[in-house]
Amino acid sequence: VMIQSGSRGFGHQISTDYLKVMERVTARMGYRLPDRQLACAPIKSEDGIKYAGALACGVNYAVLNRQLLTHWVRESFERVFRASARKLGMNIIYDNSHNLALFEEHQINGIKKELCVHRKGATRAFGPGHPDLPENYKSIGQPIVVPGDMGTCSFLLLGTEEAMKESFGSTCHGAGRMMSRSEAKRRISGSELKSALEARGISIMADSMPGLAEEAPDAYKDVSKVVEICVGAGISRKVARMVPIGVLKG
Numbered sequence: 609v610m611i612q613s614g615s616r617g618f619g620h621q622i623s624t625d626y627l628k629v630m631e632r633v634t635a636r637m638g639y640r641l642p643d644r645q646l647a648c649a650p651i652k653s654e655d656g657i658k659y660a661g662a663l664a665c666g667v668n669y670a671v672l673n674r675q676l677l678t679h680w681v682r683e684s685f686e687r688v689f690r691a692s693a694r695k696l697g698m699n700i701i702y703d704n705s706h707n708l709a710l711f712e713e714h715q716i717n718g719i720k721k722e723l724c725v726h727r728k729g730a731t732r733a734f735g736p737g738h739p740d741l742p743e744n745y746k747s748i749g750q751p752i753v754v755p756g757d758m759g760t761c762s763f764l765l766l767g768t769e770e771a772m773k774e775s776f777g778s779t780c781h782g783a784g785r786m787m788s789r790s791e792a793k794r795r796i797s798g799s800e801l802k803s804a805l806e807a808r809g810i811s812i813m814a815d816s817m818p819g820l821a822e823e824a825p826d827a828y829k830d831v832s833k834v835v836e837i838c839v840g841a842g843i844s845r846k847v848a849r850m851v852p853i854g855v856l857k858g
Contacts, residue, residue, distance in 0.1 A: 609681055609698070610762060610850070612755055613673040613858075614707070615666040622662045629655055651724050660709070667705050674703060701764070702751040706731040706781045712740075714776055725776050733767030733779035733844060752844065754835060755782050758812070758855040759805055759825035763835050763846060770842035779844045783831035792827040793818045805855075814857035823857060 615622070630647035633655055641647065649655040678700065682693035689696060709726040716723075734741055734750040741750055750767040771777050787795065798817025801824050805812050814820040821827075838844040 610753060610755060611674050611677050611681070613677055614670045614705075615673075618669050619666040622666050626659045626662060629659070663708055667708055670705055671703065702745075702753065704731060704750075704752070712777070714772070723776070725778070727778055727781075729781055729784060730775075730778045731781040732777055733765070733771045733775075734777045735767045735769040735772045738767075738772070738777070749845070751847070752779060754780060754831065756831035757783070757825040757828045758823055758852055758857070759808070759810065760831060761852075762831065762850045764848040764850070765835070765838070765844040766847055768843060768845055771844065774841070775843050779838050780834050783829040783834050785827055786829055787827040789822040789827075792824055793821045796821040796824045796826060810852050811854040812857070813855070816857075820857050 627645065627647060630649050631644060633649040634641060634647045649659065682698050685696055685698060686693055707728055709724050711722055712725050713720055714723050731752055732750065733752050736747055736749045745751060748766055752765040752767060754763040754765055756762040765779065767777060767779065771779055798820040801820060802812045812820070835846065839846055
């Protein structure tokens with residue numbers, strides 16, 4: 609079972625509110641940017657500290673969402689299989705957030721420094737021995753769930769020493785979009801997509817057909833190729849490839 613849930617509306621509001629703040633800071637500091645969404649503020653400034661706090665609130669919201677969903681999934685399995693989640697082996701392999709900024713220690717030209725690492729469309733991939741890893745994974749590196757789409761596959765990877773050297777302990781989060789959500793809803797029929805996936809043996813439950821279309825396989829790049837590039841670059845190791853048999857889309 610893979611669960612993906614973020615801060616969505618709450619996170620979008622944080623972004624909208626602080627983008628306005630950052631634009632004022634950027635103008636005051638005389639920065640000329642090619643894209644307004646690159647607006648920023650010094651990390652240790654009042655605005656920077658407030659934004660870091662708001663970002664942490666968004667992360668906490670997303671983590672709690674996943675905890676609740678995990679609890680309800682376990683309840684459902686217990687009800688159907690008439691056995692406890694513990695007996696069914698429904699332990700969490702790993703929970704991780706992405707699209708956020710974290711303060712971490714990294715080596716820069718041989719000197720250990722505290723940096724603010726901003727990962728967008730990327731996820732943390734600490735290598736073996738990293739002090740922030742739990743004991744279960746310290747010898748092998750951080751587990752990384754790389755979701756594909758509801759019609760292809762997803763991967764479980766491990767972080768590497770090379771990732772610590774080359775990408776600040778980061779790897780891909782997923783395949784990345786070829787279409788925005790709005791474009792996917794314009795071009796793809798949710799009901800036709802549901803029928804096509806069910807014809808391939810993939811059960812779909814969704815409360816909105818336009819919402820289902822947002823996550824259509826055609827809206828994404830080929831996750832297998834993206835993973836192969838990361839593995840080839842040495843910043844990840846492959847552990848498992850998973851294919852969907854059922855999808856719940858909220």
